[in-house]
Amino acid sequence: MELLLPLFLNGVVNGAHYALLAMGFGMIFATTGVVHFAYGPVYAVAAYLTWWSVTVLSLPFLVAMGVGIVGCAVVGMASYVLLYRWFLRNDSPPFIILVVSLGLLMLITNLIGVAFGTNAKTVNDVTYGFYFIGSAVVTGVQLWQVLALVVVGLGLAAFMKWTAYGSYIRAMQDNMLMAKIVGINTERVSLVVFGIGSGISGIAASLILVKEGALPHMGFLAVFYAFLAAVVGGLGSLPGAVAGGLILGLVESLGVWRVSSDWQTTIAFGVLFIVLIWRPTGLWKGY
Amino acid sequence: MEYVYHIGVVISLYVILSVSFNITIGLAGLFALAHASFYAFGAYAAAILSVKLGIGFPLSMLVGIVGAGVVGMIIALPALRVGGHYLVIITLAFQAIVTDFLRNANGLTGGPDGLAGVEPINLFGADLTTPGDFLPLAVFFAVLVYLIGQRLERSPFGRALRAMREDESAVQSVGKNPVAFKLLAFAVSGGLAAIAGSLFAHYVSYVGPHSFTVEETILILTMVILGGIGNLTGSVVGAIILVLLPEALKLLSLPPITADMLRGCIYGAMLIVILRFRPQGLLPERHSIPKIADSLRAELKAVGKTVFDIAKVAASGPTLVGKGLHKRFGGIVAVDDATITLKAGRVTGLIGPNGAGKTTAFNLLTGFISTNSGEVTFRDESIGGLRPHEIVSSGIARSFQDLRLFRSMTVLENVLVALPHQAGDKLLNVFFRPRLVRHQEAENLLKAEAVLAYVGLREKAMERADNLSYAEEKLLVIARLVATGAEVLLLDEPLSGLDPTTLEQILPSIRRLAEEGRTVCLIEHNLDVIQKVCDYAFYLDEGRVLAEGPPNELMQDPELQGRYFR
C-alpha cells in the first residue's frame, strides 16, 4: 500500500498530462486527417515561450502561460496555413503529409535549440505546495495538471456540443466529404482545430515547465505518447482521449510496482501493444 | 579516401534498408514503422553469435535473416487486422519496445553498453577491416538486395501486393489470400533489412541500442518517401541523397556550437521543400509489363494456348444454392430465411427495392460474411467455413457495387492479377523457378489479352484503370471476374448508371457468359434491363424472398409492382 498509492496517484497525474496531449492531437487528426508529428515541437514552443515570458519579460506566471498557449496556437495554425493546407488541397497521400510533418518536427526542434540554447530551462520563482494523501505526497503542480484536464476536458466537451464550430468539427470528423457538400468552410474549421489543439498542448507544456523544466527535444516523446493515448482511446473521441491518457499513465506507473523500473517502457508499451492488437481501433468510437 | 569508402559503405547499408522497407510500405502499402528493429535484429544476431559463440559470417548473417523474417511475421500480425494510421502507431510502439529491450536485456545484448569486439568478416583469407576492403562486399549486397527487390516487384507476387495495397477485398474477390501475402512481404522485408544489420555489426565491430531507435526508422522512411514510394530505384536515390546531405552540410562553415542543429533545420526544411515540389517523391512509381518475345508468342500460339479456355465450364443444373439464409446485424434482420438457387447456363437476377437485403444475400452467397443460420452449398457441398479467397478458388467469384478496381494499375494488370493458379504468386517460385514463372507469365499475358478482347477493352490494355470511362470500368469489372476462371459469377449492379447505348454494348457480354455455360447472378434495379438480360429472378423485400420466376411473370404481379414503386 505504501508504494501502491503513490504509484496510482502518479499514474493519474501523468495520465492527465498525456490525456491533455491526446485530446489536442486526436482532435487535429480526426478532423483534418493530418498525423501532426510536429505537434511535439509545437508543444515545446509553448514551454519555451512561457519560460521566456517569465524570465526575460518578468511577467507573472499565469500571464506567461497565456503567452505560451497563444504562441503555441499561432505556431500550430501557421503550420496548417503554410504547410499542410497545400498538401491537403492537392490530395496528397496521407503518408506524404506524415513525412512532411516529420520534416517540420526536425525543423522546429532544432530551431528551438538554436534560438534558446540546449540547456534546460526552468522557472524556479513559481512556488507550489505539497499535500499528503494518505502516505503519498502530491505537489501543487500535479494537482494543477489534473485540474487542467478536468477544466479543458469539460470546456472542450461543451464547445463541441453547443457551439457552431463544435458541430462543424463533429461533421468533419464524421464525414469530410459530406461536410464540404453541406457548405462547411472546412479550411477555416481546420485552422480553428489546429489552433485549439495546439493551444491545449500549450497548457500541458507550461505545467511541465514548472514540474521538470524544458528541453529542445521534449516534444518528440510527447507527441508519441499523445498519438498512442489517442489511438488506444479511439481517435477523435474525447472520453477516449481521456481514458487513453489515463490508461497510459497508470500502466506506466503501476507496471513497475513489482518489477524493476528499468523495464518501465517495455511494460507500458507492451501492454498498449496488446490492447491495440485486441482492439486495433481503440476502446471508444470517434464521433 | 577511406572516408569516401566509408560513406560508400554507409550508402550501401541504407540502400539495403530503404529498398527492403519499400517492399512493405511501397509495394504492399503497409505503413509499419518498425524497420529499424529488423536492422537491429540482424546486427545483434551477428554480434551475439560472434562475441558469445564465436560464429562468424556468413552463418551469422543467415541466422539474422531468418530471425528477422520471423520478427517480420510478428509485426505482420497487427497488419492483418488494421491498416493506415493504426498500424503506424502500433508498430511505432513495437519499435520502442525493441529499443527498450535491447537497452535492458544486459545478459543477452550487453544492455546500454552494447556488444564490442564483433569479429570482422573474413573473405578469401583476409579480414575486411578497413572501409576500402569492406566496400565491395557492401556494394555487392546492396546490388543483390536491389535485384531481389526488383524481381519481387516485377513478379506476379509483386503485382498481387500492389493490388492488395489498392483494395484488399478486391484481392480476395479474385481468389488471393491477403494474409499470406502480408506475412511474406514482411518476412522478406525484414530478412533483407537484417543483411544491412549483419554487415553493420561486422563492419563497425560494435553494436549498441542507440543505432536502432525510432529515429532510425524515420530516417529510412524518409529515404523511401523522398525517393518515391513504390519505386525501388527511388529508394536507392533517396538513400544516397540522405546519406550525402548531412555530410555535404558539414562543408558549410557554421558556428560550432549550433552547427549541428542548424544542419538539422536545413535537413528538415529540405525534406519539406522536396515533397512540396515532388509530392510523389523524386522518382514516382512506374508500371512495367514484361514483354513477350515474338518467338515465345508464336510458340504458344502453335500449341493453341492463346485462346482463353472456357470449354470446361460447360455444365447444367443447380450450382450455387443458399438454403434458409438468415443474417442479423445487431437487432436488424437483413436477410430472413431466404432460399436462392442459381443454375448453370442462365442469368439469375436479384431484384427488389432499396434495403431489401440483396447485397447482404450476395455477401452471404460468396462467403464475405457468415450466416447466422442456413447453409450455402456449391454442387451439393457446403462452402461454410471457407474463407472468401478459397471460395473464389473453388469457382465462385463476385464483383462489388462500388467496382473496387485496382485504380492505379493498368487495365492489363487488373486482369492479370485475377488469373488463377499463378506460379509466380508463390515467392519460392519467383526466386527458384524463374523459368516456370516467366513462361507462365507469357501465357497469362496472352490470356489477359484474350479476356480484354472478350469484353472489348483490348485497346485500353495499357491505360491506368482510373483513366477509364465509367462504362469501361464496368467492362473491366466483368473482365476481371471472367479472368478468375470461376464458373459462378455474381455481379453487384453491373449495369447501373449506364446510358442506353453503353447498356446495349454490355448486355450481350453478360448473356454470352451464361450461354457459355457459366452460372451468372446479378443485382439490378432497372426492370427493363432485368427483363432483357435475366432468365430468372428472385424478388426480395425486407430480407425475404417474396417470389421467384421468369422476370416478366414476376413483374405482372400487382403486389410486387406496388412494393417496388412504393
Place this chain on the structure above:
Amino acid sequence: MFTKAIKGLTCAVVGTILAAGTPATAEDTIKIGGIFSMSGTAPYYGQVMSQGAQLAIDEINAEGGVDGRKLELVIEDHKSGNTQAAVTGMNRLINVVGVKAVLSSFSGPTAAIAPISQDRGIFTLNGGGVSPKMIGVSDHMFHNRSMALDLALASVAYAVESGHKRIAQIAIKSEFGDSAIAAAIEAAERAGVEIVASEQFANDATNIDAQIAKIRAARPDVVLNWATTPQAGIAVKRLRDIQVNVPVQSMEWTSEDFAIAGDHSENIFVVTDYFSASEENEWGKHFHDAYVARHGDDPDFYAANYYEAIYVIAELISRAHDAKGKDFASADLTEQLWADNSFKSVYGGTMKFRDNGVVIKRVALLEVKDGKTEFVRFIEAAAD
C-alpha cells in the same frame, strides 16, 4: 577488378559531391578531432566539452602554438550516442581532415571508434565515457576520466563513513548507470550496509515519478544519484518535491542542475572527479576564471577534462616534434605518452595513466551550499 571498379565509382560519385566544397587547408596547422554530442537528447555535453577544449586551444595558440604550429579543433557530432554517426565522424576526421589526435566522448561512440583507433594508429583521448567496454580494444586509446567503478566505491565509502545504513540509488539506464549501480551494490555488500532501492529510468523518459515513488517507499537514509545533467537536477527536484529530504550524494552537479533543482539544491554532496578551483590549485583557478570570463558559467569537470586533454595532447605533440620531427604520426603520440605517463592535471597535482590507459585521479567530495559547490576534501577509494 570488381573491387577496383566499385572503389573507383564510389570515389567518383561521393568524391565529386563532397569535394566540391572542401575548404582548402590553410597554413601549417595541426588538427585535433572532437567527437562530441552536439545534438540529440544530451547536447549539453557537446557544448561544455567543446568549450573546454576550444579554450585550451585558443590559449595555446595565443602563446604561439606548439613549436610555432597552431592547433585547430574539428568537431563531429555523434548525436547523443549514435555509434554510426561516431564512426562516420571518425573516418572523416582521419581521412578528410587529417587529424593527429581525436577527443572522444560517451561510452558507446568511444567503444565504436576504438577498433578504428587501433587499426589506423590514431591517438584517442576520452574524457567523458566511463564504461569498461572501451578499455583494452585500442593501444592508442586513453581516458582522463575516472571510471564508474572508482566513483561508486568512493561514494559508498563516504556514505558508510557518514553513518548511513539504508542506501537508495537512482540512475539513468545507460552504460554509466549500469556499471555504477552494479559497483555500488558490490561495495555496499562488502561494507555491510543495505541497498534498499536501485531505480533506473530512460534518459528521454517523460517523467521519473514511479522511480522516485519507489525510492521514497524504501525509506532510505541517503540517496546515491548517478544521473547525469540535467536528469541529476530533475531527480533531486522531484525527490524533494515529494519530501524525501535525506542527503543526496550526486555523481555530478552542474550549473544546469542548479538551475533545475533551484531552492532544492541543498543537503547535496558531490562525489566525483570534480576539480576544485581552490587557491592552492593555481592552474585550475586560472582555467576556472578564463572559462567564466568567456562563457559566464562555472566550468564543470567535463569542460575541465577536455581542457586538460588538449594540454596533454599538446605536450605529446611537442615531445613527438623533438623525437620524429614535423611529420610525426598519430601513433607516435602513444609512444611519447608511455615515455613518461605523468601529466600535470588541471585538478591540481599530477595524474598518471595506468597500464589499461585509464588515468588515476583523486576523487573529490564537494558540498552544495548556497547555490555553490564547495570543495570539502579528497576521498581515497580508487579501485586500483
